[in-house]
Amino acid sequence: MKKMLKGLGAALCVALPFIAQAHADAATASATGAADQTLVQRGAYLAQLGDCAACHTAPKGKPFAGGLPMNTPMGRIYVTNITPDARTGIGGYTQADFARALREGVARDGHNLYPAMPYPSYAKVDDDDVKALYAFFMHGVAPVQQANRESDIKWPLNMRWPLMFWNMAFLEKGAYRDKPGKDVAWNRGAYLVQGLGHCGSCHTPRGVAFQESALDESGSAFLSGALLDGWFASNLTGEHNTGLGRWSDEDLRTFLKTGANRHASAFGAMTSVINNSTQAMSDQDVAAVSTYLKSLPPVGGTGAAAYTYDPxxxxxxxxxxxxxxxxxxxxxxxxxxxxxxxxxxxxxxxxxxxxxxxxxxxxxxxxxxxxxxxxxxxxxxxxxxxxxxxxxxxxxxxxxxxxxxxxxxxxxxxxxxxxxxxxxxxxxxxxxxx
CATH class of the missing domain: 1.10.760.10 (Cytochrome c-like domain)
Structure with missing residues (x-):
């Protein structure tokens, strides 16, 4: 009996370190899984801030499977599949591939993306947010096998290589950096508006090469309103009549969360932005966006006297x-x-x-x-x-x-x-x- 107990004791002495290690490994795996899931959830929120679903999900289509037609001055293009399907989506993308496509407009195989994909704005997204977005699209989105459709743009305008020169001229690389002298809310708002929110893609006038006339508040045309695909995207500066000059901070926050306030209601493409993006923003981020937009000086407008009601x-x-x-x-x-x-x-x-x-x-x-x-x-x-x-x-x-x-x-x-x-x-x- 003593020999048996002695042998059992010896076996336990040998096994205990391995048991302890197994428990430690399980705890580590559990913590890693929780951390990964937290990253995926953060990526899901960021994808909403970027309104990715609005462009990459066709009506009655599967989420992020592409196929949505978009009109450009050169012709119609069709948005691509960004699900993690290995054959037709981005399942074969590494995080570096994903970051390059997002921020530089270059796909994994090296072809250039049309700037209808707002990569000049996404260039400002920081590394941590890129990592979270990648985690979401790889692990939080269902893969869909749906081939991408070629654009209707005719040769030679459909050639992609000239876009290299477009990028050289108009793409400003580098993540957003906080502006000195501005508080945390202002900088957060600027980061969201200029980056993931890509507000300038619709609300800033474009030049002859279809480039945004300004990418931030340092340019006088930034967010001053623009015509795009049959809609005029509103002036978002402090202009009194056609902009946000008469809107209070509460008016703007209400509009971002609900699509309507005492001044106006969302319509056209902005309806999709409200439905898929801004209503999901945290109160803190909504407040930051409002802080930034309300800081913009008045630009554009019609030059008319300040509006006063007269029925x-x-x-x-x-x-x-x-x-x-x-x-x-x-x-x-x-x-x-x-x-x-x-x-x-x-x-x-x-x-x-x-x-x-x-x-x-x-x-x-x-x-x-x-x-x-x-x-x-x-x-x-x-x-x-x-x-x-x-x-x-x-x-x-x-x-x-x-x-x-x-x-x-x-x-x-x-x-x-x-x-x-x-x-x-x-x-x-x-x-x-x-």
Missing amino acids: QATKVSLDRPANDAGARVYTAYCMHCHGVDGHGFAPMLAPLAGNPNVLAKDASSLINVTLNGTGDLVIDGVPSPFPMPGFAAVLDDQQIADVLSFVRAGWNNGAPAVGAAEVAKLRQSTQAGR
Whole structure:
């Protein structure tokens, strides 16, 4: 018996170090797994900040499998599959490959990406966030085998090698660096707006080579509004009439979280941004973005005097709509939602009096949304009860021009009239293929 106990004791002495090591290895593996999952979750949040789903997920398509058509000045391109499928997606990408594509616009096989992929903005994303994004796309996204579709751009414009020279001229490499003299919130906001948020991709005018005219607040054109794919992306500077000059910090934070406030409602491509991106932002990040945007000095606009509300002349026209073609259309189709006073029923139904989109010099967004309506804002899974319907099948070009001219002049808006030819042109470009 003593021999047996002695032998058992000896065996335990031999085994205990291995048992202890096994427990240590299991604990390490568990901690590593938790750390990896935390990284994946952080990457998922960053992918929302970058609104990756909006471009890389086609309507009724699988998440991040690509196929969404995008119009460019050279022709239509189709967004690529960024799921971790090894054959058709990015499953074979190393983290270095992923970082190069994200920040330099160069795919794993060496071909250049079109700058419709906002890599000039993503160039500012720091290494830690790139690592988290890579972890998400490799381990948090389901692989989908879906071949990428070639662009409709004709030769020779479809050649990619000239993009090397485009990058040499317009790509500014290097992650965002905090600006001295600015606080933590301002720098965080600047990082998000200029980088993952890639706000300048839509809201900054582009030059003759389709480059953004400015990539940060040091350029006077930055976020001053731009025409893109049939919509005019609003001025995000402090301009009083067409920008954010009359918006409070609370107004802006409310808009980013819900897509609507007392001044305006999101429509067009911005609907997707609200649905897929900004509503998911943490309160701290929303506040940071608002801090940064509200710091931008006024740029652009129409040069008109600061807007002040005056309903009198419009009320007279609406009292006698037979004398005004635009008033007749407004009374029949618009007044029940937007009101006699032009205030609508904000935030559910957008105001028209003093709305920055109404006051903008370029009326493309107003024409587009009147023709085609807009998608539902879906906040916390609940669709908006009153989305803007399209009137392309109901109103002709002259009627739409009349009513938009009435709205742009009404309630002291003082914006230029709209011509039937403008409506016809946008009707043709937006209705093609429907």
